[in-house]
Amino acid sequence: MISHLIQDPPKINYIESPAKIDALSDHWGQLVPLASTFDHVDGLFYFTYIVCIFFFVLIAGVLAYSVAKYRRKTWDQPAVSNVTHNTPLEVIWTIIPLIIVMVMFAWGWKGSLDMTVAPADAVQYKAVAKQWSWTFYYPNSKVQSFNEFWVEIDKPAAFTLQSTDVLHAFFLPAMRVKRDIVPGRQGTLWFHPTTKGEYHLFCAEYCGGDHSKMYAKLHVVSAEDYAKKPWDVLKDSTPQEAAASGENLYKQLCISCHSVNGTAGTGPTWKGLFSKQGDNYLGRQREVVTPDGGTQTITVDEAYITESIRKPNEKKVAELPYRNNNMSAFADLDDRRVNCLIAYMKTLADN
């Protein structure tokens, strides 16, 4: 009866074949736990939920019965009873709820301790939040992934959380974990995934503008798939592949502020940054503002774009409103990815 609530975590899809999805439900129609945290969170949730339903039915039942039985039929009808108190009853309804909530408290407290301390063998990841994207760092890997990340099944995963601008929160509903990310502090969080699949990661602390688009996808994959480093697959051996990868990166990182069709956004559009003449791409001339307030005219070339990605506020486009908007820096974006983005920008060139 209660399986309609918390039990059904939002999953994008299961990697297993459809036949296996049935095996994920037991004969009560409830889903098998997806992560080790389930006992701590869901068990207590059901306990409190059932207690609450009991008290709600009690209250609503007494009310309904009273209204039906003691309803005033004539205007001058007095009350059946004029009792003003009943000490034993009042003691009972103070003590019993007190005992029940103390059980809930102790249960929650114990579970929260267990959920705070990561096991020693947990794989260490890092997640960096900024308005409005996620960057993930892997152990022993120089490559990051953006708005998408991979962990290995049945291995505890521990995350160090950082923010480069405002408050964010790392929320994996399927794993029942959440942690605010405070700029200037490091947060930690861990979970132990036990079921393969793709899951939502939301930013749960309001962070302005495109808060609701600050989304990433978690992949829980098998040991073999994990060993292939799926986050490190970047195809850029040909200009076409690089441009396609660049478009992918654009959709993950840049789309909330920059358009590719000429419309104005928080930042300038990418359409027509270059113009194509034969096989050559010429960057357009642009007036920019430096941090000291001076203006200069530069040519949009590879070096300028690279600088604008890693240190975006050194030379801001002078046109309004862009000169008033600050872009979050992507200081760690590696050369290959920057080049993919440039390759994609060139496909948006004017003829």
Add this chain to the structure above:
Amino acid sequence: MTTHVPALDIHTSEHGSKPNYLNVTKGFKSWALTLDHKRIGLMYLIGVTAAFLAGGVFALLVRLHLWEPHGALFTNATYNQIFTLHGVFMVFIFVIPAIPGSLGNIVLPLMLGAKDVALPRLNLLSFYLWLTGTCFALYAILAGGFDTGWTFYAPYSLYTNQAVVSIGLGIFILGFSSIFTGLNFIVTTHKMRAPGLTWFRMPLFVWAIYATAILQVLATPVLGITVLLVALERIYNIGIFDPRLGGDPVLFEHFFWFYSHPAVYIMVLPAFGIVSELVTVHSRKPLFGYKLIAFSSLAIAVISFLVWGHHMFTSGQSTYAMFAFSFLTFFVAIPTAIKEFSWVATIWKGSIAMNAPMLYTLSFLIIFAIGGLTGVILGALNVDIHLHDTYFVVAHFHYVMMGSIALAFFAGLHHWWPKMFGLMYNEGLAKLACGIIFVGFNATFIPQFIMGSRGMPRRYATYVEDFEMYHKASTLGAIVLGSGVALMVGYLVHSLLAGKKAMQNQWGGVTLDWLSPTPPPLENFDTPPVVTHEVYDYSVLDLKTLQTPVR
């Protein structure tokens, strides 16, 4: 179905034949400069109702926008402004001043048998401060709006390029309005009680307003300081909350919730008071456990200062802080549960009148049971970590703020409406509106509990498609809820134009507010009242004439 009205009942005096507070003087100045608590209360009533309707329109816009997963109406930036406006209007301009400012002002001196509040000029100043604060909020909208959410969390509120300083000043001024009202009511309760009205003969509405007033005076300054610090930080870059300057954003959260958790009780205690009053009058039975309810109000007032950290379980506070805050949060559930049980026990074996105020009260009892119990679910540390900042929390506090406080406000409004105006609204329409509001409210927020428990984060302008069904259901519910409220406003306004005359003691109450003439004259009582019976002693009620004996 209809209540039998005895022929002997004395109807209210004809307008004009006997002056009452509404018609004793005329003209704009007689209202704008009035020191009469009832007129000030009425001005508050008009003001907070306008704020409620504005906040309600923002809520409907939010719900309509969320009809589509990618957002149906606005850009994300505009949506963020609208949900912020909804929060700020509902919390600071409507809920906090609503019951103390309007019903508290009108009813408290009547219940105490006083001519007015102790400090009438301060009372008028409170109203004008409320008006000034509201004007700042309106100015902030015109000056570009604000998109910080009603919580103004730093550092976003420090960086966003919008009118945060104006709204901060508005809230600072609204805070002083609240402090002065509280101060006034404390002094009034101590000093203005009629002869014979001992502390334990005071109606529970008075106890509730008194406990609220203590919270208003003690907690509100912290909010004032906090918004002032945000404004200073924005203007002078001091480095209090801004991590780039060495400040601490979590400090802001502590400051904010140190006020805003007690503020929840500033909002809800007056609602408890109204419900305590209404269950006894409309059950015609002494309130069960009067002293326990009175003391539980004070207990809540004290403990509520010590639970603010439960808004920050995911913020990374120390495990010891989590221990204390979770423990105290569960502890505050107990006095709240005692109240709910006592109200139910009062209705048990009463003489239950199924009139409009009682229907609103019963709706409150059902909705508040859900609001309170889901609060217990959220108090459990682990469960809260999953549910924090999701729609589950949104639904929980709407069950308390909208479903409980606003419904208690409506209940009180229907209860004292005949007292305030000497006129009755259409009871049939009132019952219908109550039903529509009850159904619409639950239809709006039950889907939010479900999607919240499945991980839908709050303050989202767009959402993943998994949640579309719940959002659509919630939006439909909101439309039903909105139409119920519109109907209520409609028949209440209609009653002022064409309502039937109310009776002197419309519901058969035995507290002093029903002893004063209806509507009351300028100084409330023809002869100063003396209290000789215990509170809620319905044996003194002469059911044939519906008059409490005049002493």
